[in-house]
Amino acid sequence: MEQCVRCPDDKYANLEQTHCLQRVVTFLTYEDPLVLITFVKYKDTPIVKANNHILSYILLISLVFCFLCSLFFIGHPNQAICILQQITFGVFFTEVISTVLAKTITVVMAFKLTTPGRRIRGILTSGAPNLVIPICTLIKVVLCGIWLVTSPPFIDRDIQSKHGKTVIICNKGSTIAFHVVLGYLCSLALGSFTVAFLARNLPDRFNEAKFLNFSILVFSSVWITFLPIYHSTRGKIMVVVEVFSLLASSAGLLGCIFFPKCNVILVRPDTNFVQKL
Template sequence: MMISLPFQLHSSLKNTQFKNSAGDQVFVDENRRSEAQYAIMNYLVFPNDTDALVKVGQFVPKAPLGQDFTVYEDVIVWGFGDSEVPSGVCSDSCHAGFRKTPLEGKAVCCFDCSPCPEGEISRQMDADQCMKCPDDEYPNKRRDRCLPKLVTFLDMKEPLGMTLAFLAVSFSLLTALVLWVFVKFQDSPIVKANNRTLSYTLLISLTFCFLCSLLFIGHPTTATCLLRQTIFAVVFTVAVSSILAKTIIVVLAFRAVRPGSRIRMFIHPRVSNYVVLICSGMQVIFCGIWLGTSPPFPEADTQSEIGHIILRCNEGSAFAFYCVLGYMGFLALGSFTIAFLARNLPDTFNEAKFITFSMLVFCSVWATFLPTYQSTKGKAIVIVEIFSILASSAGLLGCIFIPKCYVILLKPDRNTQKQTKNQRDSRRKIFSRAKRNTSSCGINRLEA
């Protein structure tokens, strides 16, 4: 019978047994033990074009386990005189921290070794894919294992946090000292001429502006996250509203001295108080809506810095946060515009110039803050905001009150009623000169 199919051939050989030339019994059936011993031969080709079979090992089925298979590796010759074992693949193995990348158009055994992407690792050789580290861990430099992240925040104990806290307390004490000077010399002309109530309100609000930056330092909690932005927004709005009221009073006082002016009815302490209350009340309403809809909350930022978990406050609603800043900026721009237009008015102890410079510093700081706040990450965001609070508050204190303290303490001869009277007389001369010019223009028109 002729056998043509493989399984038919296999069934024919399955039970075949025979004796070889050495007299050993050989069984083809894999389920039966063979009594034969095998020699492992290495085929060699010599330079003189001769060849030979050299025994390089043997297989003895009856030998104890571990001694049944013997190979003499130092005798084996691979290829054309090469003693190294040839590789079964066309690419080297990929170490831990790398993954295999197949090469297009080549066999499966051909690949490149690519480093694991950012945030991923591979622990084994020839890994097909890398695995991501948990959120609280990050890869080491070799990207073969994950390490625990370090929890961090702007701590009061670290040098930068300590420095910012020291500056905040120092500026608040300096503001309190200026307030004490204004209270002690409250009956002096320079203090009375610039609305004592508004000056006191502005100095108290500036003191809290400096101190509110302390809420940004330390471990963020639910309470501090709710308070830091709202208190900052309200006290800064009170300060800017006080400056706006001061500027309006300066302009109204100048307009009111004109004969027959109806603006005198607005020269009243209550007007400035209403300006501060209304402007600050609007900010309180904005903050209340913010806290009622999407309030700030503490969160752990695991993405900003490699190897660190940044504890910070999420603003909740970014739109509400920028609305609060925008309203404060609107008041500051209004104060700057009015003060700039009134900077040359011949009013007694006119502080419009000082307000102009202070608002210029204030607006410059916060105009710089916005792009910097957007481009920074992690702990640097808090540092940028604290610096902006301290710089803008110091600008208001330095530009508005330091020149007055200089006159009060070091130039008392300029802080007298005589000086006030001379300035008032010069102002009357300017008005009378303007009035005569106006009358002469009218006469010239009639003559024409």
């Protein structure tokens, strides 16, 4: 009582500062509140159920691969890497946008087209909107296949962007094919934005249409900004711009769609039940 003694590093003082308590050992585990783990762990809560947890899982897994796509742009490229850069980017982002489109169609049908006795109700309960994902992804695979057959990406050397240096880059091959692939993504994004706009005034708490709408707006803004900047740069800066666009658009989709839900699940669990509708 007359002399204070500091607790050892593996312990801490209680509130009265009369005893040393053992610190709890903690580290990052699979049970920590990461987004995908959070949705799986709370799959039976209303906000996860109302936002179609199966499509949410597909979207989250696809976004993980979208983030990983940026790794193909780093390091010394070879022929296989040059092909994988564009193919993985095109296919996984198509899967992401088509999943967003499927979620948006489901939201609109759930709120507007489910009056008793209507045939469209059966279409919704059968999961038919989910067919948008394989159909759109298959179209993208066909487009990428045509690109690879006609004029695939290849290793190129840029000797003009930096004095006295040769920059090894991946040439897109057919610029027409590259813009067709990007244009296809933009058309899917436009379709998602249009459908989400129709559902903008539906009930907010368990309706994600506004979040989907805003996420597609962020995605489109990133890639619309990407094109003029991409064509005005050369060498390694061109690759940096593409990597930044990949990461920024993926982060925009992840944050806009899933952050509000994680906020309800983790921070405001008192609002995560049906009676709050």
